Amino acid sequence: PITQSVVKRTQAAVGGTLTAARLALRHGLACNTAGGSHHAGPMGGAGFCVFNDVGVAGRALINSGEVGQVLVVDLDVHQGDGTAFIFEHEPRVFTFSMHGEKNFPVRRGPSDLDIDLPDGTGDAAYVARLKAVLPDLLRRVAPDLVFYIAGVDPHESDRLGRLSLSDAGLAERDAYVLETCLAVAPVVGVIGGGYDHDIDRLARRHATLHRAAAQAWRRGLARREA
Template sequence: MARPVVYHPRYSAELPSTHRFPMAKFKLLHQLLLDQGLIERKQIYVPLSISRRDLEEIHPRRYHETFSRDQLTRPEQRRIGLPATSALVQRTWLAVGGTLLTARLALRYGLANHLAGGTHHAHPEFGSGFCIFNDCAVAARVLLQRHEVEKILIVDLDVHQGDGSAACFQADERVTTFSVHAASNFPLRKVNSDIDIPLPDGTEDQDYLAAIGDQLPDVLDQLRPQLVLFNAGVDPHRDDRLGRLHLSNDGLLMRDRLVLDACLRRKIPVATVIGGGYDNLEPLVRRHAIVFRAAAEQARLFNLA
């Protein structure tokens, strides 16, 4: 099977109409990928919700229980910016299970892609910026604790700095965090990643790609991680409502090719998550499909079974 392994979390249309958008995105992305022939049904895996034991590798019980019971304080809820409906709670647990499954599929097949994930602003004890649980952090810590891998690199190319992931691993040398982001964007108070590449507003394709290309290959060579978790957020796009960079669709495609190629030519497995993106549904979903296109190409090039 010369395609990446792809799966999606179940989604729900139970949210009130004003909040249906985040769920609709996952459903439409799934359909678009099938329509475009970028994935086949037989490649799709449906995850289970993350277990409490696994979630607690990062998030303490007090936090995940108060969130799941809708008992967060007002300030805690405002910081997240999403209403704690039962559908959101279900999706939140499921998305983390999805990222862990994607990571394990990547270890097995070389490349796997999640149709959700990338909630990188979530800290161990609180959520922030539409992020409740930090899916990549949980997946990384679980794989390390179970001795499935010893060293992981998180490549976070969402336009917002990966403060939550940085906070999760400040005292854990087994995980290296690498974030390329708009310097002036959210979060105002950054938490230092191991490697931060802050970019000025309006950065375009060429400079953006050069910034990544100048550093990522060396990081991979020096670190030799056994797994890369790649947050392929599409909010660096020039039309994104919350991004401040100026990438084109081609720029995003070249970025995703660059990252996947750099990892796969070194035989380092990669798991991707979709990360952030803020625009009308139709162009946004097309943008999220870009990483799947890059993955399908790379899977063919590297003959991944």
């Protein structure tokens, strides 16, 4: 149900992603503690998503001239169909989604690059597939800003994901994406999907992104000081 609390949360999440994006452009890296509502499309909400925060922020930055080229790296277990539809005819935004091949949504969006993974992929195969794609993608797209949707629903205990990643696998994924992307462009991270009846456990899982970002920031600061 669309209650007042849902309205406030949705507006705050969208504003948070836009603010984080502008902070990333200024400082190199920033993360929202919400966001990643990638099923919402140009015609409305879908899949627990009301407004597409990455879509709004990306469009705002492109229209204002703050960026000329954007890359969306979507590692939620579900395909980022709404984001793909929003930027279907926008060459200045490249949408990349790596997700479960047998998962929601049934009707896929027109991403610039989709990678479908089988159920039970596991840590090693997942990270290897990502490493085989991301560096070349960054070279080809040459983004001014990267939006990273760090969904934790590929986790082995997630109610809606079936890719069987462990806590260590999620941490390795996030660290790799941040380090690789930060070598090329500023990064804004959002949390994406995660579905667990234990909210504390889910919150700790989502915080993997923020721990990885803090570590990446400290390493980058150490290199600058050196």
